[in-house]
Amino acid sequence: MxxxxxxxxxxxxxxEAAIDxxxxxxxxxxxxxxxxxxSQAALLEEEFAALTGAPxxxxxxxxxxAMGCALRALGVGPGDPxxxxxxxxxxxxxxxxxVGARPVLVExxxxxxxxLDDLAAKADRATVLMLSHMRGHIxxxxxxxxxxxxxxxxxxxxxxxxxxAHWDGTPSxxxxxxxxxxxxxxxxxxxxxxxxxxxxxxDLAARMILLSGSYMLYARHGTAPDDAVFAxxxxxMPNVSGRMDELRAAILRPQLADLPRQVDxxxxxxxxxxxxxxxxxxxxxxxxxxxxxxxGSSIQAIAADPARVPVFTAACAARGVEWKWFGAPxxxxxTSAHRHWEYVASQSLPxxxxxxxGLLDMRVPLTFDADDCALIARIVGEEAHRHLA
Ligand SMILES: *Cc1c(COP(=O)(O)O)cnc(C)c1O
Numbered sequence: 387m388x389x390x391x392x393x394x395x396x397x398x399x400x401x402e403a404a405i406d407x408x409x410x411x412x413x414x415x416x417x418x419x420x421x422x423x424x425s426q427a428a429l430l431e432e433e434f435a436a437l438t439g440a441p442x443x444x445x446x447x448x449x450x451x452a453m454g455c456a457l458r459a460l461g462v463g464p465g466d467p468x469x470x471x472x473x474x475x476x477x478x479x480x481x482x483x484x485v486g487a488r489p490v491l492v493e494x495x496x497x498x499x500x501x502l503d504d505l506a507a508k509a510d511r512a513t514v515l516m517l518s519h520m521r522g523h524i525x526x527x528x529x530x531x532x533x534x535x536x537x538x539x540x541x542x543x544x545x546x547x548x549x550x551a552h553w554d555g556t557p558s559x560x561x562x563x564x565x566x567x568x569x570x571x572x573x574x575x576x577x578x579x580x581x582x583x584x585x586x587x588x589d590l591a592a593r594m595i596l597l598s599g600s601y602m603l604y605a606r607h608g609t610a611p612d613d614a615v616f617a618x619x620x621x622x623m624p625n626v627s628g629r630m631d632e633l634r635a636a637i638l639r640p641q642l643a644d645l646p647r648q649v650d651x652x653x654x655x656x657x658x659x660x661x662x663x664x665x666x667x668x669x670x671x672x673x674x675x676x677x678x679x680x681x682g683s684s685i686q687a688i689a690a691d692p693a694r695v696p697v698f699t700a701a702c703a704a705r706g707v708e709w710k711w712f713g714a715p716x717x718x719x720x721t722s723a724h725r726h727w728e729y730v731a732s733q734s735l736p737x738x739x740x741x742x743x744g745l746l747d748m749r750v751p752l753t754f755d756a757d758d759c760a761l762i763a764r765i766v767g768e769e770a771h772r773h774l775a
Contacts, residue, residue, distance in 0.1 A: 426633075449580075466486075468512055469490045499523045517541055524680065553678060579634070580638065598627070668773075684749050687746045
């Protein structure tokens with residue numbers, strides 16, 4: 387039996403242009419954004435704003451920081467309820483908990499997007515929605531915004547898995563009041579840790595820049611609003627340091643320029659896996675809506691019989707193919723489910739639990755090529771016939 391031998395967590399090297407830029411920053415000694423002229427962080431903000439079509443962008447220390455900063459800027463505080471996806475990763479409820487707020491979990495559908503009927507049913511429970519585009523699945527954003535606008539809900543988008551993606555031509559992160567992105571190693575650009583925020587709203591931009599730890603140096607940001615806007619918020623916002631440094635900004639700029647090409651590469655690999663997983667016994671792939679311009683940096687499949695998952699995933703693993711399972715009894719690695727977040731009040735999500743029980747998840751690193759994905763697909767198909775049929 388053939389075996390797959392490449393690791394699922396190996397990233398591509400940082401591009402040479404980014405390495406050169408990093409070395410130049412190191413040689414200058416100016417690693418802090420306010421000590422550098424020109425500032426790589428400020429240039430990154432200008433470039434990310436241009437890429438997403440947002441008037442304001444802010445570079446920060448992590449995606450989790452970006453989400454917490456967004457919530458704080460919107461005035462979310464201790465005890466406030468915040469709607470969010472019942473299926474996402476731990477930094478999302480974590481960011482809500484970080485400001486002392488309470489996650490109100492919304493069900494996930496069988497197509498792995500937030501359940502809009504459940505959202506509408508819970509819409510009067512909170513004034514903010516932290517919408518996680520979990521694993522790159524984008525919900526019908528027209529319908530979602532219509533529900534949220536009708537109920538006066540401010541939307542923050544968690545785009546950790548959708549940098550470079552769009553819904554019906556509008557970039558992910560540009561529907562809500564604030565869009566948050568991660569530049570952590572396992573996302574779409576890699577600075578080890580890091581985050582980016584975009585918004586249309588000058589007041590929110592000023593509040594988030596002040597929050598991120600700008601002291602009185604906020605005018606040095608790449609896309610800062612006018613002084614008059616800062617005058618409304620100066621002194622009101624605590625300095626919760628979470629700035630991005632020059633080194634990370636320097637290595638992100640060339641990667642951002644390369645993002646469209648990377649997206650094409652991811653999607654080509656995704657299509658090979660998707661074709662291979664489709665029509666296998668006991669396994670369902672997620673049909674992607676035509677309006678969704680996704681980034682296939684991971685792929686999901688749902689096993690019809692969750693009881694058979696452990697044997698199936700063990701058989702795949704024995705041949706070098708790694709699945710993560712959201713139905714596992716205990717949280718493992720990066721994978722956890724809402725019942726593992728003990729700091730969140732336990733909530734009944736029967737529809738989500740039924741989906742998560744069989745939900746399998748696979749990362750697609752760009753160190754794989756089309757032949758690798760064809761081999762993975764063959765192994766998954768054979769083991770599905772053996773163990774899921
Ligand atoms: C990675 C991730 C984040 C933020 O991550 P950081 O590691 O803090 O940059 C947010 N949401 C989701 C769904 C993620 O996977």
